[in-house]
Amino acid sequence: MRGMIHEQTEVTDKLREECGVFGIYDLSGSDVASSIYYGLFALQHRGQESCGIAVSDTNGPKGKVSSCKGMGLVNEVFLPGSLDDLHGDIGVGHVRYSTAGASTRENAQPLVLNYIKGTLALAHNGNLINALELRKELEYTGAIFQTTIDSEVIAYHIARERVNTATVQEAVGNAMKKMKGAYSLIVMSPRKLIGARDPYGFKPLCIGRRDNAYMITSETCALETLGAEFVRDVEPGEIVTITKDGITSDTSMCLSRDEQARCVFEYIYFSRPDSHIDGVSVYGSRIKAGRFLAMDSPVKADLVVGVPESGNAAALGFSMESGIPYGTAFVKNGYVGRTFIKPKQSSRESSVRVKLNVLKEAVCGKRVVMIDDSIVRGTTSGRIVSMLKEAGATEVHMRVSSPPFLWPCYFGTDVPAREQLIACNRSIDEIRQIIGADSLAYLGLDRLSGIAEGLPICTGCFNGRYPMDPPAEDIRGEYER
């Protein structure tokens, strides 16, 4: 017998962010490990494969770092008691999903490096496009790598520069001059916490404060979780250094505003809707995307629904602009952790769609506008459209709050090679037929600037115009080969 929940589907056709970073220095000397834990918990959407925390005591023996990292979600890696041995007033944490480098424990971050000047711990979000050259440069001088991630290349270059510089922040600056690509970094030295953002500003990074504790993190939602106040964003190209004397800033690497290129997908999908990036509300930009879709691609319908979670705000925006009622059509099971046993192809459960259920009563007999943030390979969209139709929707009109993906991303997002992208070499109508929708429309490329409120953005995966020359060959994952 079928109840209210009609059918289920597994949501797999989603892009994934590479990482989230969190650093803190409590100048009053209190332990920071639990704050990092809660900060990482708030950033869990940015990476679910591995996570870690490294802390140090600025008043203790110089260079002693305690760390804990492992595979899995924050609440799988850190069990009750895990933080008990992590003492220190300065620390850094990381959540990871791999787009370059295998998903293994060795590749989990933060990376902790012992070298002639002491210890460095590093957490990195982004992807370098010249990591292979930088790695070879070090290997030819005898360096032996323990991981296959570009973050270790960055850490080694900082350590090497540090030998010839007066301060660790200068070493970070010198290393940045060699690095090409996307990076938001947090570096912990024995007495300093340093945050650095690549000159294009691909990935977000911001500063917060709670009493005497300063924080640097990927998203403002982590600050709110900790009851910290937002101080400001780290500027693209800026290096901020937090010491017991406060914050200093080096902006010598900053580019002109026009040259900056934030990843617009942070607004469309990656970041949490309650975050603000460079002064722009993520929720607000998704509402706008929905409004633009309603203006540019209107349709007669009875109900607007979002594919949870990231399609919901755009669906609300579509409803506000069009006057078509907004509703809930899906119930999502959010408890699918890393250890979830996926159904085998051969078993009866292979067709059981585990993550998403349709509310039959909500859609039966209705013309439905369904909003999703993107279509990558198209596998999931087709399944969701057919679920709505099986539940009785008379028409399903799909609206997508981003333009079609036509090119891969080299900057830390797993937009795959062109041949895997459904929009590559297909017309919109051909895609519509494949997914089985009654109509299909994407957000126009010319609308992206509007959803980021005029901030300079990267649009490379939509039009192939990257802010810097992409690598001649796709080297993502090259270290394993």
Ligand code: SF4
């Ligand atoms: S290519 Fe696309 S996903 Fe990659 S940084 Fe640019 S906008 Fe973001």
